[in-house]
Amino acid sequence: MSSRLKLFVPLGLFVLLAVLLFRGLSLDPQALPSALIDKPLPGFKLPALRTQQTLSDADLVGEPALLNVWATWCISCRVEHPYLQRLADSGVLIYGINYKDDSVAARSWLDSLGDPYRASVVDAEGTLGLDLGVYGAPETYFIDGNGVIRYRHVGVIDERIWTGRLKAVYDALATPADS
């Protein structure tokens, strides 16, 4: 390669990067890969965080609920936590998936910050996360009374996002379209 051509290498790399970024603009990092929407919750059998029981997918079915993926290493979860607590206090049923985390740290997190979850599933290996297609924490799945995933929200839930979008989704869970 002639030395003049070599000088075009940075430009070429930048063009590739720019194409990637342009593509990124039309992608929603919070969008759900459609695979699991309107599908039942994947089966699992995993320990509970704060009790000795083993939880399975059947335990989470019955009422409309939020399934919140969280971890102590996740800074955004820390930001989200107080709002989840408020939601729980106002009667929203939330289950937690403690994702790829240290259970001791996770328990003390709930002890010190409060526990908005009816129960938290310990997903230390991330197997349930893999089945759900979790790509980071926090992430929240909306499950209707039949255990069917209706919606997925990636990122922090706060007042603005809840009242703006998610509350409607949650309210719709109570009246499933197919009944």
Add this chain to the structure above:
Amino acid sequence: MIPELGHFALVIALVMAVALTVVPLWGSWRGNYAAMRLAPTLAAAVTVFCLISFVCLAIAFLQDDFSVKVVASNSNSLLPSIYKFSAVWGNHEGSLLLWVLILSFWLAAVATLSRGLPTVMLARVLSVMGFIGVGFMSFSLFTSNPFERLLPGVPADGNDLNPLLQDPGLIIHPPLLYMGYVGFSVAFAFAVAALMGGRLDAAWARWSRPWTNVAWAFLSLGIMLGSWWAYYELGWGGWWFWDPVENASFMPWLAGTALIHSLAATEKRGLFKSWTVLLAIFAFSLSLLGTFLVRSGVLTSVHAFAADPERGLFILAFLAIVVGGSLTLYAVRAPSVRSRIGFGTVSRESLLLVNNVVFLVATLTVLFGTLFPLLMDALGQGKYSVGAPYFNAVFVPLMACLVPFMGVGPISKWRDDSVYRWRSRMLVPALVVLACGAGFPLLSDQSFNIWVALAVVLAGWLVAGLVQDFRDRNSNSPSLLRSLRRQTPSYWGMVLAHCGFALAIIGVVATSQYNIERDLRMAPGETETLAGYRFEFKETVRLRGANYLADGARFEVYQGDKLISTMLAEKRRYLASGSVMTEAAIDGGLFRDLYIAMGEPVGAGGAWAIRLHYKPMVRWMWLGAIFMGAGGLLTVTDRRYRRQPSRSAVPVGGADVVQA
């Protein structure tokens, strides 16, 4: 009325910036000196109107003018005045205006301090910066106008500033960070101007060096403040998260570190010219990329401003023009001939090359990790997240590899040196440092920690190199005082910055390894011992701040029988937004921080969940960054930069190249 004035001033600033881009550049093309000489005046005009615009927005915030949309969404009548002021940049629109304002300050600084530059060069530099100004001012005016009104239907009160941002650290963190980001535009403008003129030489490197050092210094300080803020404001003692937005500020810093070293080789030896130009373009491009990542919503992050694809598209187009344009110019104009200036395999040049390679690899690693989720998503490979494990695994060994070379750097000679000389100079220091490394962890009451030992060896190696160099330089000087005074500010700047790096290594490793934290349920009257400190929970108190109510937990900390400190941790509920914030109590010290954060009330007995931390030497990390920043700033006072006027009269390519 005032917001309209501000809006109008910004429009005029934009017009001036367009003139600044077009007129002097045209002049430099046609050889029209009158047009070129307009550049400093136009730059001053841009600065004045940007300042007016910014002041108008600040007044709107201070006067609680809730008819202005950003004020209504980001301020509140109860907010203390100082936070009303900092709320100006606590949102996307206002922070963009701050970006523009700081760019205009850099413009004014270059225009006034570079009078000695050849007219053509100065005209081109200001022109390029003017163009960057055009981009950002139009971005502000067309996609995110900070002066937009909410008329009619003015809200009675504002939504309040995010409580996380109601903090002294956040008053100065963004301005410092932007000083750094935007400061790299000066190095960029010099590089582009040099490419336009086709003259890349030692003089060019000498002109852009002080600007680059200052920008780098501000960026170091800005990043440090961000980390410090995360430490005490997020309430759980973490200080770096490899969040995309942190990475966005870290990448220009890494590239900038490579740049300031490569500039040294270019200035002193006329080496690595094309490479240095490329790094200058690279550093500023990464600043722009950071702006894109933060404001376009392509990545998820806690820091990111509200996502908006339209804004993203605008910045991307601007990025394409600036970076694509400058890289094209580089490809066409950069000297492709191999430099005739040679250097030995064992020489200072080689060490600087190692520095450049390591920092470039580090930059690309961080860039790759940051963009990986986006890449996989774009390729349809699903959603991924890249977290601290990846970054730590690649970044820490890279830095560890750098340090052995960095230690030798100061004692090494330009052009040609010998391993034998290095060995004779560094053997004794090396032994001393190894002994210190083995001994230091024994001072701690915990079991011998190999990582701390390694960190002490590495940090000590850096300091040993500096000490040895100082002795070599002054081996024939009669007194220590004389020796101290004989060295230049550039030299002291280097020493400070390298010492800062050593401090940071020790701080990061010691605090990661020796950190103790405990989560407890404590009621008033209870006592807990942690790392030899006895924490007594005295009482809970109710507090009222200007715009919040708080529960406080008062602790007394004893070491033995001696009262060390009284600490008050708080749990605040902000009135306007209802959000709850943890305000940690920190007793800081050079060798350890004690940190208390309040959780939730537990049970009915008045007990609280309490988190206690013992963080040894955590401040060394930030102290290190302050040293680096101070070092960067100090280099600028060097006399050889002030002699610019007479120097630049020498035909370019003069003095320094000859010695090669």
